[in-house]
Amino acid sequence: MKEFADVVIVGAGAGGATLGGELAEAGAKVVFLEAGKDLDITYGSPKHFADRQRFLDTVRDGLFWHEEYTGRNWRTDMGECAGGGTTAYGGVLEESIPEDFNSGLWPFTWEQFAPYIELTKKRYHVSRWPIDKLSHYAQVVNDAAGGILGPIQSAFNQEPYTEYGVYHDRCRQCKCCILGCRYNAKSNALTIALPKAKWFGATVQDNCWVTKINSDQTGQKVTSISYLKRSLDTNGSEKLEEHEIEADMYVLSSGSMMTPMLLHWSGANGETLANSSGQVGKNLRGHFFRASYSILDRDDVRTYQGQVVELNDLYQNYDKGYLLEFNMAAPPTYMGGMIEIMEKKDILDMIGLKFKRFMRNYPKIICSAPLCRSYDDGFTTNSVMPHESRTNRYDAPLPSVTFEPNEQEMEWVNTAVEHSKQIQLNAGADPDLMFDGGIDVVHKVGTCRMGNNPADSVTDVNGKVWDMDNLWIADGSLFPAPLLANCAFIIYCLGYKVADSMLKRDTPQK
Amino acid sequence: MNRRQFLLLSGTTVFSALVAETLGIPRFIFGEKGLALADTEITPLAEITAVVDILVPSDPLIPGDFKGSDFWGDKVLAGVLGELGQATAAGILNNFSKQVNGGKRFMECTPDEQMLALKQWIIERETQSPLFSELLTGILTISVIGTYEIEDPDMRTEMFTSMGWYDPQDPSGTFRIPCEGYVDANKFPVRLKKGLTQ
Numbered sequence: 001m002k003e004f005a006d007v008v009i010v011g012a013g014a015g016g017a018t019l020g021g022e023l024a025e026a027g028a029k030v031v032f033l034e035a036g037k038d039l040d041i042t043y044g045s046p047k048h049f050a051d052r053q054r055f056l057d058t059v060r061d062g063l064f065w066h067e068e069y070t071g072r073n074w075r076t077d078m079g080e081c082a083g084g085g086t087t088a089y090g091g092v093l094e095e096s097i098p099e100d101f102n103s104g105l106w107p108f109t110w111e112q113f114a115p116y117i118e119l120t121k122k123r124y125h126v127s128r129w130p131i132d133k134l135s136h137y138a139q140v141v142n143d144a145a146g147g148i149l150g151p152i153q154s155a156f157n158q159e160p161y162t163e164y165g166v167y168h169d170r171c172r173q174c175k176c177c178i179l180g181c182r183y184n185a186k187s188n189a190l191t192i193a194l195p196k197a198k199w200f201g202a203t204v205q206d207n208c209w210v211t212k213i214n215s216d217q218t219g220q221k222v223t224s225i226s227y228l229k230r231s232l233d234t235n236g237s238e239k240l241e242e243h244e245i246e247a248d249m250y251v252l253s254s255g256s257m258m259t260p261m262l263l264h265w266s267g268a269n270g271e272t273l274a275n276s277s278g279q280v281g282k283n284l285r286g287h288f289f290r291a292s293y294s295i296l297d298r299d300d301v302r303t304y305q306g307q308v309v310e311l312n313d314l315y316q317n318y319d320k321g322y323l324l325e326f327n328m329a330a331p332p333t334y335m336g337g338m339i340e341i342m343e344k345k346d347i348l349d350m351i352g353l354k355f356k357r358f359m360r361n362y363p364k365i366i367c368s369a370p371l372c373r374s375y376d377d378g379f380t381t382n383s384v385m386p387h388e389s390r391t392n393r394y395d396a397p398l399p400s401v402t403f404e405p406n407e408q409e410m411e412w413v414n415t416a417v418e419h420s421k422q423i424q425l426n427a428g429a430d431p432d433l434m435f436d437g438g439i440d441v442v443h444k445v446g447t448c449r450m451g452n453n454p455a456d457s458v459t460d461v462n463g464k465v466w467d468m469d470n471l472w473i474a475d476g477s478l479f480p481a482p483l484l485a486n487c488a489f490i491i492y493c494l495g496y497k498v499a500d501s502m503l504k505r506d507t508p509q510k
Numbered sequence: 511m512n513r514r515q516f517l518l519l520s521g522t523t524v525f526s527a528l529v530a531e532t533l534g535i536p537r538f539i540f541g542e543k544g545l546a547l548a549d550t551e552i553t554p555l556a557e558i559t560a561v562v563d564i565l566v567p568s569d570p571l572i573p574g575d576f577k578g579s580d581f582w583g584d585k586v587l588a589g590v591l592g593e594l595g596q597a598t599a600a601g602i603l604n605n606f607s608k609q610v611n612g613g614k615r616f617m618e619c620t621p622d623e624q625m626l627a628l629k630q631w632i633i634e635r636e637t638q639s640p641l642f643s644e645l646l647t648g649i650l651t652i653s654v655i656g657t658y659e660i661e662d663p664d665m666r667t668e669m670f671t672s673m674g675w676y677d678p679q680d681p682s683g684t685f686r687i688p689c690e691g692y693v694d695a696n697k698f699p700v701r702l703k704k705g706l707t708q
Contacts, residue, residue: 331658331675332655335654335655335658339650339651339655348632348633351565351625351632352625356567356569360674361674362673362674363674
């Protein structure tokens with residue numbers, strides 16, 4: 001069955017949905033091919049995530065809906081559903097900092113990119129939280145840190161929003177962002193960008209598994225995309241229907257894990273498509289982090305009060321390579337995060353009664369989460385490559401993920417953890433009730449880096465694939481270097497930038 | 511055949527059934543209402559109730575303290591896993607229990623011994639198939655979240671009060687589930703010592 005569109009976007013996550021909304025608004029017939037389910041919700045009503053069924057539904061989406069992969073057992077954030085990783089997370093949109101872009105590793109400067117940051121804030125209806133002084137809790141931690149803390153440099157949805165048929169309430173900073181938003185205030189790809197795209201006629205084909213990007217004989221032009229549409233037959237068994245869709249332009253927005261895999265699967269003679277640079281799947285980046293928890297042994301604070309704060313150490317010394325966040329969350333959210341950490345075998349003793357007793361001190365829990373960027377000399381050996389022998393259920397090679405911290409990264413992690421624990425102790429933490437989580441990796445980006453030189457990058461500065469005439473990439477895989485903070489906001493920005501390129505617009509549209 | 515080979519073989523055998531049943535893919539694909547997650551009609555196996563209760567145990571220092579199954583954590587977990595998922599989890603728990611508890615099955619063990627078996631699963635997770643690793647993640651996380659994310663407001667109040675998160679005598683000064691009380695978490699008052707301000 002062959003279909004047609006103006007633009008086909010593989011993946012309706014942060015980059016794809018953002019870009020798709022712009023293209024659809026410009027009049028293009030946009031079709032998303034989404035591997036997950038289109039929840040077709042904007043978190044429903046304010047009560048939505050207070051509803052147990054839907055809440056746990058989302059939990060399960062986060063837990064189980066991803067493709068199998070091989071290699072180190074890091075969480076991969078792949079798959080999930082329409083809205084991508086922003087559906088479960090993405091409550092805090094961190095804007096990043098000029099030093100990230102002025103390091104020489106990105107193909108543009110902060111000043112050149114800044115218009116897209118402003119555009120994204122406008123489109124996503126968020127702005128910097130106007131905190132002009134720290135809460136008492138934050139001040140306690142700040143004093144313990146020697147006065148280098150600051151309110152989180154992030155944008156939130158501060159006013160109700162009604163546009164494109166959806167309604168969002170304002171953010172209350174209730175710290176329950178993860179796994180949804182009880183107030184329906186979260187601004188993300190699912191709640192902002194996708195409704196806009198649909199409003200302008202885009203269609204989301206969900207439960208679609210792309211099997212191949214077909215190209216012409218020269219290998220320079222995408223001719224169509226083949227995919228399997230999953231459904232159930234009358235017996236309740238999975239039924240796969242082969243489809244093929246043609247378009248004028250194609251966009252890969254499947255994230256830093258699956259976008260390179262789509263290219264790996266699609267070249268002629270088993271080779272990787274669009275890989276003259278040899279960079280497809282290479283330079284996987286992310287944040288190593290290791291949370292530290294303790295109980296603040298003092299009566300004048302309730303640690304779930306006040307705003308989230310982060311230690312702006314990077315402003316003092318960017319080369320330290322890490323960012324400390326002091327997080328507050330609702331108790332079940334805390335518990336979910338802590339249990340996730342306890343799955344690692346290094347803190348088994350916390351499971352069970354000790355954990356419950358720890359959580360009885362919930363109002364006094366202090367949690368710091370250092371985010372350490374991966375080492376930054378421009379290239380790394382970490383990668384997402386096709387496995388030599390193992391295949392997925394559609395007979396395509398599984399992703400084989402290589403991601404290990406090197407000596408420099410481990411030094412950053414350990415230094416950051418020691419630093420944050422010392423701050424906790426200075427603030428009055430009970431040294432007998434402290435524990436660290438295992439090291440994990442979040443915010444994975446890279447693998448199809450953008451750049452100014454076709455010899456060492458997969459796409460140009462606008463996400464246009466160097467080797468192909470009608471193929472773009474718009475997701476976190478474009479990152480040539482990691483940022484110090486959460487990457488979702490910058491992926492939104494890149495979505496707008498790529499859209500401008502495809503629409504041949506020079507500057508962000510106001 | 512050693513234990514790991516057995517697990518691999520049995521895992522392969524039940525894989526397709528688990529994909530369909532445990533992970534609820536048919537329902538997942540169609541997005542049907544009434545998902546297994548909320549299906550508290552599935553009766554938890556004894557092993558499932560036991561594992562929830564060792565993850566969320568009753569504190570012996572607090573008379574009458576609750577355990578996970580008191581707040582339906584086991585029913586939620588059973589609903590997530592489905593019948594085949596429960597059976598698989600029980601089988602794995604039994605294997606680990608026999609391994610670390612002198613051949614005793616999971617339900618023949620004391621809670622401490624059951625915890626040992628569960629910890630052994632965690633210790634060996636990185637060498638297991640992704641399916642079993644995901645199953646463990648589900649058990650650990652859903653046991654906790656299923657217990658503490660109570661939909662029923664009366665039960666939630668009871669449990670939050672027991673945990674010291676909520677004070678019915680001073681509801682404005684302690685944590686409450688959003689949407690049911692405070693309107694602005696950034697500003698809502700906190701109980702502080704006299705003379706201190708937040």
